[in-house]
Amino acid sequence: MATPDQLLVVIDPRARRTDGEAVRIAKDVLSAGAASTKVCLPEGPEEFARALSRRGSRRPVVIGDDHALLRTVALLHRQRELAACALSLIPVGSALGLARSLGVPTGAVAAARAALDGVERRLDLLVDDSDGVVLGTLRIPVLPGAAPPEPEDPADAEAGTCAGAEAGGGASGDGSSAGHHSWLRAWPQSLVRTLSTRPARASRPPRPRIWVATGGGAGAGPSRLRVEVDGVMLVDLDQPVEGVSITPGTDGGADVEVRPVSVGAEAAPLHAIGHRVTVSGADFRYRADSLVAGPVRTRTWTVREGAWGLTLPE
Structure with missing residues (x-):
């Protein structure tokens, strides 16, 4: 059984990107109020699942939105450990409709205090024939x-932009594009001017997705x-x-x-x-x-x- 004053604080990566200040406040309140606190910063679903499975006797506290809560309940259900585990949620993010409907405070301080001093409420669960779970409606x-589809992760988008810049050749220290336009030196300057002044072909707009x-x-x-x-x-x-x-x-x-x-x-x-x-x-x-x-x-x-x-x- 989990010990109430020993916490495993799992911070969803989306929460860290969405509102780092709220995450910091919640973590400080939990650390000050619990006898022992272990903080995990998973970077993806596999690390998230691994952190929960290795929680030992610690009571899990998830900092994140509705998606993080659903992921946690589904993981514990598949591990057949949901019945013996009291969860706490500190809502951080934009998708918080489920958290509100369940009665979880949406403020970081209030939610952290509820995780420390609140009472466990047993709730019903819908389980389908493919082992999926439903908490709300x-x-x-x-x-x-x-x-x-969920919007593209800003960090992934930024990483993709940087990778594209590296693949295409970046600017050199003297302001010229190193490597990318070096082949132009071997061609007559008239041809270079022709190529450089030719209007770029308009890119085809992406086809709209219809759902x-x-x-x-x-x-x-x-x-x-x-x-x-x-x-x-x-x-x-x-x-x-x-x-x-x-x-x-x-x-x-x-x-x-x-x-x-x-x-x-x-x-x-x-x-x-x-x-x-x-x-x-x-x-x-x-x-x-x-x-x-x-x-x-x-x-x-x-x-x-x-x-x-x-x-x-x-």
Whole structure:
């Protein structure tokens, strides 16, 4: 079992780039309040996973955004160590909607104090048949444009620019381009002037990326899905739906809402609470917390009651 006053502080690299000052403040508060603090600065997913697996008796405190929390819960779930581990989160970043919905303070000082003096709250978890986890709300279908690829890492972009400059030859100390234009010296000056004054060919603009959601969404028509809750049919393929949402509750049951397509009068949403939810139909994508998965033709989610613990203010 983890010792409350021995902490493993894992700082997500995105948090360090987004708000280094908030990270420093949180680290100082944790170091001052805990008997022993070990700080890890992983540079990628593999190092992140290795730090968690080698935490020993220390209680993990993650400094990062919703993505860092989801990554931590998924890793501990796959390692079958989630039930015996109370997590703490200090939100740093722009994607903090899940953290707010779970009741985590968004200020660095308040969140760090909650990690030190808060109480563990056991929360339900949705686990699908591919061993994926859902902490908040799951939605079907995904609206077009709702899940674009994550923006390019600024550090990677900068590194790529530097690599390109080195590959093309950098400027020499006397201000000339060393090596890159040395072949011009062997050609007549008239040809050199012709080449240097010729207008550059306009680069072709990149083709726009179009994101299309499979299985419904705005502009894609209604979805035809079969939704079963604990083996009872809630809606079948003959009734088109605008959307489905599944949210883990706090009593071992998932809240399921199906919004049928309105024909004439507005159709009332269908509600159910159950432990096992199966959705099937044509290929569909779904948004679990902040991640998009699929397409799949059938998927089953099961509620794990009190499967994970999160330290929150008293």
